[in-house]
Amino acid sequence: MTSTIGFIGLGIMGSPMAGHLAAAGHRVTGYDVASEALDTLVADGGIAASSVAEAVEGADVVITMLPDHPQVEQVVLGEGGVLATARKEALLIDMSTIRPETSIELAAAAKHKGVRVIDAPVSGGQTGAREAALSIMVGGDDADVAAAMPVLRLMGTTVVHVGPHGAGQVVKAANQLVVGGIYALVGEAIVLMEQSGVDAATGLDVLAGGLAANRILDLKRATMVARQFAPGFRIDLHHKDMGIATAAARQAGVSLPMTGLVAQLVASAKAMGHGSLDHSALLKVTEQLSGVD
Structure with missing residues (x-):
């Protein structure tokens, strides 16, 4: 089954990851502060958004791939961010590498909005992202992780549920x-x-x-x-x-x-x-x- 995916953060890792999802037939709408990253996504079959809200609106799955916890907090919790825009029961997959306590806090905040969250940081570098051969360590509730697995397996070859929220980090x-x-x-x-x-x-x-x-x-x-x-x-x-x-x-x-x-x-x-x-x-x-x- 194909999904509507909002992808926030199209950097050296996020760009090829989003490309794999688009190549698999998902409708991928991406946002990044760098316009050239959006051009790459469009060339890979995705759709460019002009804001986080535009990328997230109506998405079944939202993926964030950002440098550090301040960027994740701004994108997820800020005005016009993921939690302000995402529909109820949407699944947020944060693939950034951030502090475990931030992942736990985001999950708690999202629960109040009816949004499901898992943390799924990756290892493998640019080569792993480009070859869809990442190792992905996943934290979150069993049902949410199971729902995310078909998407995660398009980007990684080793995808393991390692524990509750924050365990992936x-x-x-x-x-x-x-x-x-x-x-x-x-x-x-x-x-x-x-x-x-x-x-x-x-x-x-x-x-x-x-x-x-x-x-x-x-x-x-x-x-x-x-x-x-x-x-x-x-x-x-x-x-x-x-x-x-x-x-x-x-x-x-x-x-x-x-x-x-x-x-x-x-x-x-x-x-x-x-x-x-x-x-x-x-x-x-x-x-x-x-x-x-």
Whole structure:
């Protein structure tokens, strides 16, 4: 069955995600502050809206894919926003990466308006979005998650209901601390090998075939060795996500010392002016700390 979908946030991730939904035959009306993003949606078979309200009006499903909780709160709770416009029983799928407590607050606010909500943050970066191969971690009520599954499976290959409202965001925080840690360690491995006179590309090929194998080595080792840091996921956004992870640790009352270290490395990358680069640019932090030109 096809649905009428309002899609808010057509950035580097949201644009291909909305395109997949349109290609599957859904009526997708999208809104973004960047006009070129709307042009891309139209080229992909969607419809451009001039406001959030226009994108949401009459939609069966509303998807938000926004940078951080202030944007989500404005779009969902603000004047002319999702809750002010959506019809009763519409399903809001927030696929942004935000604080777990914000997801819980949005769900409570939506309930008073008769709107269903789930949080469904994603992992996989631009490549995963483009290939409809995202990992999607979903929090919310069983019936609402079940209703969302046909739409989510058009954008991801791993779609898992991980718990109640906010649980998707907790799992995403865990994902980001692991991803950041791996990037930091791969960067250190490259610097160690190169400064020891070993060809890093060859060395990483060996690592990728052993117990150290991981998805980041599969996808990023060649570009990291080549110092190509065009963003698939920007340092600026990973910095925000590490803040979510450390705040979640405080909320849960647990000690995550490695997470704290990775958060500082990501913060250093941002402070060094690398915020617009891909998060694999953590390599540049290790180089600067090591005095490597």
